Amino acid sequence: MSARTVLILQHVEVEKPGLIxxxxxxxGVAVEVRNLLAGAPGELPAAADLAGLVIMGGPMNADDLxxxxxLKLERDLAADALRAGTPTLGVCLGAQVLARAQGLxxxxxxxLGHGAEIGWAPLRDVDxxxxxxxxxxEAPAVLHWHGDRIVAGPDTRVxxxxxxxxxxxxxxxxxxxxxxxxxxxxxALLDDWLAEPSFAAEAAEALGAGAAERLRADARRAEAxxxxxxxxxxxxxxxxxxxxxxx
Numbered sequence: 001m002s003a004r005t006v007l008i009l010q011h012v013e014v015e016k017p018g019l020i021x022x023x024x025x026x027x028g029v030a031v032e033v034r035n036l037l038a039g040a041p042g043e044l045p046a047a048a049d050l051a052g053l054v055i056m057g058g059p060m061n062a063d064d065l066x067x068x069x070x071l072k073l074e075r076d077l078a079a080d081a082l083r084a085g086t087p088t089l090g091v092c093l094g095a096q097v098l099a100r101a102q103g104l105x106x107x108x109x110x111x112l113g114h115g116a117e118i119g120w121a122p123l124r125d126v127d128x129x130x131x132x133x134x135x136x137x138e139a140p141a142v143l144h145w146h147g148d149r150i151v152a153g154p155d156t157r158v159x160x161x162x163x164x165x166x167x168x169x170x171x172x173x174x175x176x177x178x179x180x181x182x183x184x185x186x187x188a189l190l191d192d193w194l195a196e197p198s199f200a201a202e203a204a205e206a207l208g209a210g211a212a213e214r215l216r217a218d219a220r221r222a223e224a225x226x227x228x229x230x231x232x233x234x235x236x237x238x239x240x241x242x243x244x245x246x247x
Contacts, residue, residue, distance in 0.1 A: 005030040011058030018184035023234035036070035047081035051245035055094030062096035087240040088176035095178030105151040114164040116147040118206040120218035123160040131236035133159040143182040187219040
């Protein structure tokens with residue numbers, strides 16, 4: 001794989017990279033989207049040979065290495081990326097994989113006294129100096145959709161939180177970020193999620209009757225203000241990718 005390639009690891013067909021892919025479009029770097037859970041994963045590249053690495057979300061637990069042995073490959077690749085300084089972005093499950101690569105714990109929300117966090121809500125205590133997460137301090141809301149939580153260590157640089165999720169974003173070294181929320185999701189992509197029976201059922205269980213309509217309405221309300229902020233956030237990641245690719 002070329003050193004001018006960004007590898008995106010996807011776990012569920014509907015959980016696409018969305019705005020992340022848009023940010024990389026036209027950058028001159030190649031993008032390969034690979035779903036390790038869809039079949040034989042083949043040989044993964046060394047992180048040092050990549051311009052960037054993105055690990056997307058999914059419904060599985062980050063520690064379910066027996067049920068999903070491919071997650072061990074991802075964890076090893078994330079650890080490799082941290083050592084190599086490869087620009088890395090983990091989203092939801094991907095953030096948890098990155099956290100586990102750092103040796104942090106990931107625990108079920110129920111163990112911590114919290115249910116699933118699903119819905120649109122603002123981030124709190126955002127580190128405004130961070131190039132990726134800082135722009136989102138002004139975001140009216142971002143999409144949360146997760147049950148498990150990352151447990152910060154004494155040296156974890158936490159970049160944002162919400163009331164029930166103390167680690168909504170964290171930084172792992174100079175060029176790696178974990179985002180527990182879904183910055184990549186647009187209203188159109190959310191429609192695709194809600195068309196999946198398992199996603200719709202999960203939303204209804206967390207939010208009650210009318211969950212899908214509420215999520216769609218909140219997405220439309222947030223989009224105008226959120227889209228340019230997401231562009232700044234993901235643009236900062238793109239710049240690191242371009243720097244590494246030498247473009």
